[in-house]
Amino acid sequence: MPESNLPFRQRLVGKMALFGVIPTLLLVGLIVGINIRRETAQAQAEAERAVTEGTRRVVSELEAQSSHAEVIASLLARVQAEGGLFGHRAETASLLRAVVADHHEIRSAAVIYEPNADGNDAQELMESVVAGSSPPVGLGRFAIEARRGDGSKAEDGEPVINLDSPAVGWEDGYAEVRRHAERNARAELSMNIAVRADGVVNVHQVTPLMRDGRFVGVVQVELALDELEAAMSRAGERAAADLFLSDGVHVLTTTGAVASDEGRKESAVPVTGHPLERTLRVFLDTPGAVRVQTALDPITGVESHYGITRLRHGNWSLVVRMPTAGIGESMTAALVRNVVTATCGVAAIAIVLIMLARGVGRRLERAVHAARRIADGNLAEPVPPSETADESGLLLDAFEQMTSNLNRIVGQVQHASIQINSTATELAATSRELETTATGFGASATEVAAATRQISTTGEELLHTMQAVADSAAGAAEKAQDSRNGLRSMQTSVRRLDDAAHSVAARLSAINEKAKGINAIVATITKVADETNLLSVNASIEAEKAGEFGLGFLIVAREIRRLADQTASATLDIERMIRQMQSAVSAGVSEMDRFGDSLRTVLDDVDRVGNRVQGIIAHVEDDTIRFVQVTEGMRSQAAGAKQIDEAMRELSVGARQTIQSAGEFGNAANDLERAIASLKVTVSSMRLRDASALPRVDGGR
Amino acid sequence: MRALLFDTDGTDGERRWAIACGCILELLPVVRWRELPDAPRWMRGVFERQRSLHPLIDLSIRLGGPPISPRLGSRIVLVRLAPERTDGGLGGILLGGVLGIETIDWSGAGGHAGVACALDSPFGPIVPHHGTTVQLLHPERLLVGDDRMRLFPEPVWESAAPAAG
Numbered sequence: 001m002p003e004s005n006l007p008f009r010q011r012l013v014g015k016m017a018l019f020g021v022i023p024t025l026l027l028v029g030l031i032v033g034i035n036i037r038r039e040t041a042q043a044q045a046e047a048e049r050a051v052t053e054g055t056r057r058v059v060s061e062l063e064a065q066s067s068h069a070e071v072i073a074s075l076l077a078r079v080q081a082e083g084g085l086f087g088h089r090a091e092t093a094s095l096l097r098a099v100v101a102d103h104h105e106i107r108s109a110a111v112i113y114e115p116n117a118d119g120n121d122a123q124e125l126m127e128s129v130v131a132g133s134s135p136p137v138g139l140g141r142f143a144i145e146a147r148r149g150d151g152s153k154a155e156d157g158e159p160v161i162n163l164d165s166p167a168v169g170w171e172d173g174y175a176e177v178r179r180h181a182e183r184n185a186r187a188e189l190s191m192n193i194a195v196r197a198d199g200v201v202n203v204h205q206v207t208p209l210m211r212d213g214r215f216v217g218v219v220q221v222e223l224a225l226d227e228l229e230a231a232m233s234r235a236g237e238r239a240a241a242d243l244f245l246s247d248g249v250h251v252l253t254t255t256g257a258v259a260s261d262e263g264r265k266e267s268a269v270p271v272t273g274h275p276l277e278r279t280l281r282v283f284l285d286t287p288g289a290v291r292v293q294t295a296l297d298p299i300t301g302v303e304s305h306y307g308i309t310r311l312r313h314g315n316w317s318l319v320v321r322m323p324t325a326g327i328g329e330s331m332t333a334a335l336v337r338n339v340v341t342a343t344c345g346v347a348a349i350a351i352v353l354i355m356l357a358r359g360v361g362r363r364l365e366r367a368v369h370a371a372r373r374i375a376d377g378n379l380a381e382p383v384p385p386s387e388t389a390d391e392s393g394l395l396l397d398a399f400e401q402m403t404s405n406l407n408r409i410v411g412q413v414q415h416a417s418i419q420i421n422s423t424a425t426e427l428a429a430t431s432r433e434l435e436t437t438a439t440g441f442g443a444s445a446t447e448v449a450a451a452t453r454q455i456s457t458t459g460e461e462l463l464h465t466m467q468a469v470a471d472s473a474a475g476a477a478e479k480a481q482d483s484r485n486g487l488r489s490m491q492t493s494v495r496r497l498d499d500a501a502h503s504v505a506a507r508l509s510a511i512n513e514k515a516k517g518i519n520a521i522v523a524t525i526t527k528v529a530d531e532t533n534l535l536s537v538n539a540s541i542e543a544e545k546a547g548e549f550g551l552g553f554l555i556v557a558r559e560i561r562r563l564a565d566q567t568a569s570a571t572l573d574i575e576r577m578i579r580q581m582q583s584a585v586s587a588g589v590s591e592m593d594r595f596g597d598s599l600r601t602v603l604d605d606v607d608r609v610g611n612r613v614q615g616i617i618a619h620v621e622d623d624t625i626r627f628v629q630v631t632e633g634m635r636s637q638a639a640g641a642k643q644i645d646e647a648m649r650e651l652s653v654g655a656r657q658t659i660q661s662a663g664e665f666g667n668a669a670n671d672l673e674r675a676i677a678s679l680k681v682t683v684s685s686m687r688l689r690d691a692s693a694l695p696r697v698d699g700g701r
Numbered sequence: 702m703r704a705l706l707f708d709t710d711g712t713d714g715e716r717r718w719a720i721a722c723g724c725i726l727e728l729l730p731v732v733r734w735r736e737l738p739d740a741p742r743w744m745r746g747v748f749e750r751q752r753s754l755h756p757l758i759d760l761s762i763r764l765g766g767p768p769i770s771p772r773l774g775s776r777i778v779l780v781r782l783a784p785e786r787t788d789g790g791l792g793g794i795l796l797g798g799v800l801g802i803e804t805i806d807w808s809g810a811g812g813h814a815g816v817a818c819a820l821d822s823p824f825g826p827i828v829p830h831h832g833t834t835v836q837l838l839h840p841e842r843l844l845v846g847d848d849r850m851r852l853f854p855e856p857v858w859e860s861a862a863p864a865a866g
Contacts, residue, residue: 530730530773533799537705537728537776540802544703544722561801 008368009361016357021350028342032335039334047322048292051307055320062318063311065105065223069205072099072106073221077207080111080219086211087118089144096146099221106221110145111209112174113217118142145220174206174218181208181215275299279306294324363392370399377686379407407688414683421676428669435662442655449648456641463634470627477624480617487610494606498599505592512585515578522575529567536561702807705778706800706835709761709769717835718760719805720778720794724840729777729793741848742768748793750779756792756852758782758843774798780840783853790853794840805830807837821845 076099080086085095096109115121121142209217275298297304300323307320363386370383383400386393539557543550704719705728734746734757743762747754757777761769769775776796783790807826825837844852 526773534728534730534776537799537802541705541722541725541728544802 008365009358012361012364013354013357016353017350020353021346024349025346028346032338032342035338036331036335040331043331047305047324051292051305051320051322054322055307055309055318058320059309059311059318066205066311068103069106069221069223070207072103072109073205073207073219076109076111076221077209077219080209080217081211086209086216087120089118089120089142093144093146096144100146100148104148105223106148108145108147108220108222110143110220110222111217112143112220113209114215115142117216147222177206177208177218178215181210297321297323359388360390360392363388363396367392367395367399370396370403374399374403374406379403379410380687380689382689410683410686411688414680417676417679417683421673421680424669424672424676427672428666431662431666431669434665435659438655438658438662442652442659445648445651445655449645449652452641452645452648456638456645459634459638459641463631463638466627466631466634470624470631473620473624473627477617477620480613480620484610484613484617487606487613491603491606491610494599494603498596498603501592501596501599505589505596508585508589508592512582512589515582515585518578519575519582522571522578526568526571526575529564529571532564533561533568536564703802703804704837705802706805706830707776707778707796708798708800709764709766710797716764717800717830717833718838719803719835720780720838720840722802724780726779726781726789726791728799729779731771731775731777731795740851744848744852745795748777750791750793753791755779756782757795758792759795760838761795761797763843769795769797771795772798778840782840782844783849784841786853790841792840792844792852794843803830805835805837 076095079095080092085092092111096111099109100106205221205223207219208215209219279295279298292305292307294303294305296302303324305322305324307322308317310317366384366386373379373381383396383403385400386396536557540554540561543554543557546553703722705722705725706717706719708717729750732748732750734748736746737744737756740746743759745757745759745768748757749755759768761767774797776799777793778796779791779793781789782792805828807828821842823839823842825839827834827836
């Protein structure tokens, strides 16, 4: 890698400036751009909010005034139509003067009757003629008006008769009010009408005057235009506000920027032909709440915000205009402020980076020199210590530690190379011995394989024999199980016999008891027979004593005695039979007892035999399991012998491979000896700090 | 003569005896008796009948045999042992068993008067009877001498006194 001609420290400072300052500049520029974008949006929103708020304030004030005028006009109409003032022209003039005097925002108030609506026109004409005043020209409406200000005419409320125009110049508006009232036959209509007279726009609040459903005239209240202008001036402190009529006939402005045809400023001009006509038409055709739009002002040629809303009274629309130039100035100021701040910050960062780079470069230069010395194999010269504890200082300390460790490692390598050389020699000798041993092992493995095959053959024969023995044992276990079941059946039968013997013995005992009862009866019979015999003998004796008289009785006594003797004889027979039966029953009981004893003995014998058979079965089953285990063991032994045979074959192959590997191992040991010799040469070329610090090496082994 | 046949040991043995029915007052079942001290062996004791005590003579012992063991068929025959007494001198003879009442001709062919044919001998003639022999017994003669005096002293003395007087 080619090195630059510049010093290391200057190159490091340049790189740090390149990779530190430029990204910082980009980041700061990005932040400044985002900040300006956000401030621009905020200024835009703030301007729109100011326009909206100003529009609302003007609208609120204008609507309050229009509502006031509307209320006054409506009250005057009700006083005329329902309060009985209609036709009382002098009282009406007084009322109008009082209204104008009490309300400063009212420029004039007027009541206009249709021609001879109250029937007093002729009288008025006559009075004027009598008074010698100039008669009115022609026939017309009667109008009475009170006006504030210049007092040019009728300001005192004097009637004006025969006027086709009530001297305020709003014939078209009057005709519209009349048409509307006659069509609807109601006096509820209230209109704001702008009348331009002598270059001045007068805003009239007009209410129709109805009697018995018939249009008889109007009541008119004129708002002071200067009051509206003052309201707009208060609202639009920073903006030029323009007030428009709803029909787009006139334009009221507070800026005075609109000049009339005669070249003088007017506060009210017609819409038609106005420079803002196209823009205003678009706004006026869009009803709704306050809206803010941005458009180019055709008069000044600058972009402006327009706030538009429609008034609830009088069909007025208000347009507030504010140039956007103020927003641009604020954005430019913000941009300059942000750029200056960013530049100062970047400069500070660059200075700090350069100072850091100089110090770091100085310490890195020392580290580079130390690394080059280590690369040349010079480990004797120490690395100068760092005066700081930063990362570069830690790097110098690490270099010093690395140099010290390399000194120790190289010394250990020198020592280890000597030992490895000795080990390599031993490895070569060992490999030769291993080759010899592997040869002998191969021959032994062949012999073991032959013996293993013979064991496998014998094991398989023994396996067949054990299988037959296991089958026989299983058969014996099955037979023993059958015998055990037979013995269980025999036990059950003997127990039943024992129960039957007990039952028979119990019944024999019952028979014996019955026989005892019979004996008692027989004894009674015997006793009766004996007494009968005795009685008959005594009767016979008495009959003998009676002689001839006792012959009949003697015969009876003899028969009685004979019967008694027969009874005694039968009783004796019964007694003998009962005795024999008792004897037989006793013998039966004894026999049953002996039979029961014999049964219990048999039962014990059966239990004993059953237990022995059970033991035999357990032994046979154990033997069967053992036979199965032995068979499995023999099978495993045979399989193991086969595996041993295969393993011995593989072992023979391995032995041959081991012989071959031992030869290769010897060659590798020789190569290792040569490599160690080369390593010793390389290590000996390195300069260490303190040779006495190295571990001692004795001899070549 | 109609007589009551009986034996002394209760078996139908060779030695049968007979008592004339006229001598018999009543044939009784064996009842309990009370032994008399210093009495002869054949005098078994006295027994009670109708609230009177009467001597009981074991004929088997009197004839030199063993004492009779009473059984169901054993009887006591009530006879007059001392007829000369006013009360009849009643006494009982214990019999082994009664064989019946038969008519026996004591003077018939084949008979024997006996060794004690004297008038006062209690043992009368012997005659064949159904393959064996039977000897007549006179109960009133069973007690003689001191025995008769010891058992029935008072009547004898009373009877003798007027005779002597």
